[in-house]
Amino acid sequence: MNVFDIIGPVMIGPSSSHTAGAVRLGRVVNKLIDGRELEKVEITLSGSFAQTYKGHGTDRALLAGIMGYHSYSPEIRDALNIARQRGIAYEFIKEDIKDAHPNTARIHYFLADGGEGVMQGASVGGGNILVNQVDGMNVSFNGDNNTILVMHRDKPGVIAAVTQLMHWEYADLNISSFHLSRQSKGGEAIMTIEIDGQPPENLMEAIRKIQHVSNAILIRRI
């Protein structure tokens, strides 16, 4: 903790958990979309998010984050209009997501190129977030560090191949957190790798070339 965790952040009100945290959840989706053209989002709000989203502007905050705005951007207030102007369709659905943190949102995005994806995460207080799921797979990261998601087939040696590449090709690269989840033995799996500092150039391309890796996504610090 430092002094600016207490005096700060600069944010758009009214609530650090329901507004600022919601922007950051939206920003995770912005990173997942990574500059591709967005056509539509379906946002499911659960728990306290579902009950109080209008009064806290949680809907505007999530959309603003998806469009790349920050928790201090004055545009949050007008995010619904800005989305309409940009031709982004949006829908908010109130639904209790089972066993989820009270401030949970699930964002399903649809791209112009036909691609789509889903992110589920929670605003856990003070503007901090925890991402729980990406494309149906369990993950766990808070966006404070640069995070690499590696989608792959659950085969022996894949983790070693990824971490060896990171070590031998990029000696300065340090992993600060590692999490693996899989749907079934031998099935789809996902690594969540948080790293210290900046990811080196070409790292993502190199990871994607590893056998049994289907995709790798970099989510830069939120």
Added chain:
Amino acid sequence: MLKYESISELVREAEARGVKISELVLQDQSEAMETTPLELYEKMEIDFSVMAASVEVGQRKDQKSMSGLTGGEGWKMKTYAEKTNGGLCGPFLAKAISRALAVAGCNASMGRIVAAPTAGSCGILPGCLVSLWEDQGFDQKDIVMSMFTAGAFGMVIAGRASIAGAQGGCQAECGSAAAMAAAALVELMGGTPSQCADACAIAIANQLGLVCDPVAGLVEIPCIKRNVSGLVIAFSSADLALAGIEAKIPVDECLDAMRRVGDALPDSLKETAKGGLAATPTGLRMQKKVFGSNQEET
């Protein structure tokens, strides 16, 4: 490196080195964050300028919250203070009150604020500091420096008690903000580090047990007006300490008590909108008006 585990540590270190707590903290934080004191000072200066801007925004006549439940409080109080030469509180305090209302109102209307320490309690520190700057001619540099003292006290409170309403009730939000502001005010007025600690202890002791009971779960009722009571307590606690009236219970023990009181508070009084003012017939009616149904039904 400082540990920020006790306020007595801050007082002891500052007195041993013969510096203000803010100077001690700025030096320490620039080492901890691996940057220069100037860079941190400039970052804090931006926070102060945002605070001053939220006062302006929140004092507009047409200021209205997102829910429509509140609005215009900062403007009303400012107008009243000007018309009556300060009403009962006197011009300085009445205007400071209007500033605290304004910043809390700015927050409720999705304006830009500095969480200090939280969004719900964001009016107290600017209400105090902008008033010394605009109405008492204090130097901006000293004001910005005093925010390091406020921040350091907040770090200790966060670790030793809590700064989250969901964890410790409103004493953790407006209570912490008032205690931080009281310490900053004492330093600005030329008080000693030990008097800063006294002011903090007095402010905490005055708000122990304050519950977090937001109507409809929104950061409006009673939060906006609690920023006013927090501001008044900050000023009175600072004046008490400066007058040489010591806190009888040492500040760190007050913080430990605050944590225990927070733990003892039932969940209904910790930001869940299930108790206190939120659970009154009028509070529930407002909830229904804003959200169409109350939370029990959804």
